[in-house]
Each structure stands twice: as C-alpha cells, then as structure tokens.
Amino acid sequence: MIVLEVSIPVPLNKNFYYLPPESINPEYVVGKRVRVQFGKRTLTGYAVSSLNIEGNNSLKLKRIIEIIDKDSLITCETMELANYISKNYVCSLGEALASIISVSMKPPKRISKVKNTPTELVQERHILNIDQNKAVNLINKSLEKNIYTSFLLHGVTASGKTEVYINAIEYALKQNKTAIMLIPEISLTPQFVYVMTKRFGLKVGVWHSGISNIEKYKLFSKAKSIDIKIMIGARSAIFTPFENLGLIVIDEEHEHTYKQEQKPSYDAREIAKWRGNYHNAVVVLGSATPSLESYKDALENKINLIELNERIDGKELPEVKVVSLKNRFFKSSLLLSETVDAISKALSRKEQVIVFLNRRGYSPVIMCRKCASVYQCPKCSISMVFHRNPDSLKCHYCGETKSLPVACSACKSREVTVFGTGTQKVEDELKKLFKTARIFRLDGDTASLKENYEKAYNGIKNGEYDILLGTQMIAKGFDFPRVSLACVIDADTSLHLPGFKSVEKTFQLITQVAGRSGRGDIRGSVIVQTNLPNHYAIEHAKNHDFVSFYNVEIEQRKKLFYPPYCDVAKISIRNKDEKKAAKDSEKLISFLEELVKSYKLGLKLLGPVSAYISKLNNIYRKHIIIKGERENILKLAIFLDNFKQSWGTLIGIEIMPTDLI
C-alpha cells in the first residue's frame, strides 16, 4: 500500500502519513501542498514523499482532503533548505517548509493569459566612476567563474551602490542566470521597482507582505518557470524558487528586518549564503553602515570587501551639525531654534526637508502631575501612547485602544497630562511654524494604507511635498535629489534601549538619515538633536567615520563577550501566571545548566530575567540568554522539548536574535 508522507507546520519533529484522495495516484501528490485533517483541525501540509507500507497499517490512515497545487512546488533544494532551517533555527521540518513555501499562497481559479504590456525600457546608462567600475568588474568576474563568492559592498551614502547592483544583475541575466534583490523596508519598494523596471521591464517581480495570496502564487510560478528573472522584495523573497540563481543582492544588509523574530527565526543573510553556495552564485551584501558581524568577516577575509569611499560625481557628504538638547528639556517645542532656522532657509530656497523621529503617535507618556504615576497599557508593562485624530491612547505592542483618562487612577487627581513627542506632535508643530509648507507624514500609522508608500515616494520625487516627516521608514535608502536638509529630532531614542546593539543601531540610523541629504546638486546638511552630543556613536556619525566607530564598538563587544565574538540565543518563557513563569524559568535554567555541564558544551547561561516588556498582552515573559558557540547552542536546544513545564507555559528559542531584551 502506498501512502504519503506529509510535513505539517506544527512544532512536532516528525512527518505524518495520509492516503491519497480516492482514485488518485500517490505520485501525483508528491511535492504539492495538501489539506489534511490533523486532530480536530484542518491544516495545510506538504506532501514530501510517498512510501510503501506493508500489511494493513494503512487502514487506520485518513485520506488527504484536497490537493491544493496543480504543479509540484517542492524541489530537492526546498527539502535541503528546509532541513538546514529546521536544524539551525530549531523548528520542525513542516515549520521550515512553511517559511519557504507559504501555506496561504493560493492558486488562481483560472489561469488567465498574462497580457504583456511592454513598458518602455530606458537604456540610458549612468557612466560608472572608477570605484563603481572596479566593484562591478570584481562581481562580474565571480559570476563568470560559477563559484560561490560573497562580497561586502561598503559604500558611503549616495556612492552609487544601486548602480553597481543593476550592472551586476544585468551581467547575471546575460549569462542566463536569475537574481534576487532584497530591500529592508516595504516603503522602499516603489523606488526600487521604478528603477528596476525602467531597466529590466517585465523581467522583474515584486514580493512583499502587501501582495495578495493569489498574486504570490502567480509570482512563485513565474519564478519557477523563469518568466521573471529578477525578484525584488522583503526578507521572504530570499526563497524565490529560481533554479538558475546567479546573484543575490542584499541592500542595507545591516538592517534587523532581515532577521525573522518569529519561529523559524531565520536570517535572510544566512539563507542567502546557503543558497549562494547551493547554486554556485554570488552574494553581495551592501551597506553604508555594515553590521559589525559582516565588517569583521570582511577584515578576516571571510567575505570580500569592496569599498566605495566617495559620493558619485564628486558630491560632498553633508555637513552634520549636532545640537544639544541639554537644559532645554522643558521648552514647549522639541524643535530647537537652530533646526527651525535651517528648515525655514531650506524651504525658502524651494528645497526639500526630511524630518526623522523614531516614535509615532502624539505623545508617548501620559502622566499624573500630582503623583507622577504613568499610565500603562492594562495588558502590557509599557506606557500607552497618546494619538490625535481621533484622540485616543494606543498600545504599540498589543494594539489596545483606550480613551484618555479624565482622572489619575492612583490619586484621582484631574491633572493628567501628556509628555514627550511623537511624529503627530512634530507634524502639528511643523504646520504651525511653516504654514504654507506641504507636509507628508509616513509612519506606522499612515503606512497601514499601502498606497501611502507610493504617495510619499511619488509626492516627494515630483515636488508635491516640501517636508517628509516620519519614523525609520524614511531613514534608509530613499533617493530624492531635492532634499538638502535632514533633521534628526531625537537621536537618543534608540540609545536608551538596553540591547547590545543599541549603540550600533543609533550610529546606523543617524548615518542613514544624514545620507538622505544632498544627493542632488545642492550640498546637503544635517541637524542632529541629542542629549548626548559627545557620545561616540553620534560623534563618528557626524564625521561619517564608520571605521572609527567600528574600532570602538568592536572592542566593547569583545570586552563584554557579545556577537560577533560569540553566538547567542534567547529562550523565552511565557505564562499568564506570573509565578508560574518565574518558577519555570528557574527550573529551566538549572535543567540547562546540568546539561551544559554533563555534555561539556562550554556555554554561558544568563538569567532568568524579566523581558524588557515583562508583560505583553497579559502574558508574563522571562528570558534566559545563552552565549557560546552556535553548534553547542543547537545541541542544547534539542533538549528543550524534554523540559517538563507547568501548565500553560510556552517555551521558545530564538537563535541569533538581534536583541536580547
């Protein structure tokens, strides 16, 4: 009797057996997604193989309810990659498969012939400068060799990295290969799609969380049949099923968005290296502010370093002015007079301005003036944020919404006020100060409407707006030649987070925001408002000096034994009951410490500590941190399944998290 082996995205490390639907050849089902009864639920699984079982064992098996796909989607590479993910990020094969081939992707009812409306291809070529030429030649040579090679393209902002990518992609296509290009932020999609389709027309596919499940299926099929040759997209585009993959580009490689936080907590950069190796392809990681990990790899010759030290066309890097917020805290406005002057001058010259603040909403703190108690989300241990239009309090973590309290819940005083500044408040201030300026705000609130990305991009490009205000969405990658001023309203927001990457992130953010300025004919300038004007992250960002920053920061990591000097994992212990969460985390750490000792794993365990947000959505969260070698961390992780926890406790592990808080 032939049965089908099905991988199901549940946290169980085994496959399950099903019979094919009545009168269907089992071989026809292999490689496809199927609907199956699993316990009381109906789930989507992956028919990974068929096998012959003897006797009547098959009598008890259930039949597959439905075959979802017409064509087989699972290849040999898919299986090998799923195994790699399952092992390296500690998840089941089914969970790994679900990250490669989404369960929700939906085949269209009828396959309509795609109308090819050819866009006009612009063959205008930017002439590459000497550095760009050198970079392209190095990459192209590797493309010819058909050996896996990886590069770190470290180029200052506006040094023309995109043009290097385009030339390399073009060369890959010439060799009948395909290319994947990852971008860190969905807000950048319109810009890259514009640039790439102008050059490559219909060969380009675009993949991100905003596209429909049917559209995803179509793109997946087109990539498989090489009807498209380039895929641009966010993190999960790394799984594009190209079979003759020649080149993978990861732009702004330092961005944390390339790391998935949920299970499986894969890192698109590691997947890129794996696929590069599998296909003998070239991997290019590009950034103006490389991650410490990648730059260290480059200095140790584990990855080839290419540097672009100059902006294109001999443009100068913008002048960065750091202004101290010290002693000015209680002023009613968060825009210092220097900043207001600079904006007003830029606007009077008909130039554009970018204003960056990494905090959305109106005011992040609601406090009682009498007893100083802070209003927190009832479900989470974090302050709710005051939003305008309509006036409400929102929790940015669980989504809870409340109206502004009339009286303090602790002392009943009516003197409840809001403190601090978010993007909405800055917008109000800008509107008051610059009455005729046209302002576009792009942050987590406005960006919930997908068309707002395009509106922001096209609006700024075509000069319909004077000021682009927003959170990290506007900090990276945008290329607007008329922007001559970039303002960082509060450089310290990220510095105050207790993660080991906080300083690195701050340096990256300031450098990236600064990089938006002066990309056209006008020399740019930048204003950074901060309470810590002498902090090394801010000083080195002011001087556009990545290498000096790297040298200081890498010493810190070495001293404190953090990545890249060790590998890390974060175990999270969650329970609705605070005591159970605490008890289980204590029990778990002694259990793990025993294992570390008896198997001589040489790992350091830290904790348990309460998570930075110790209660989220009414669930208490504790962390245990593991430091040491990846291989040994994975050995230890296998035992997590054996740990007997209390009822309701959930234990998860994230391998190489971007923060430990």
Ligand SMILES: [Zn+2]
């Ligand atoms: Zn909440």
Ligand SMILES: [Zn+2]
């Ligand atoms: Zn009070």
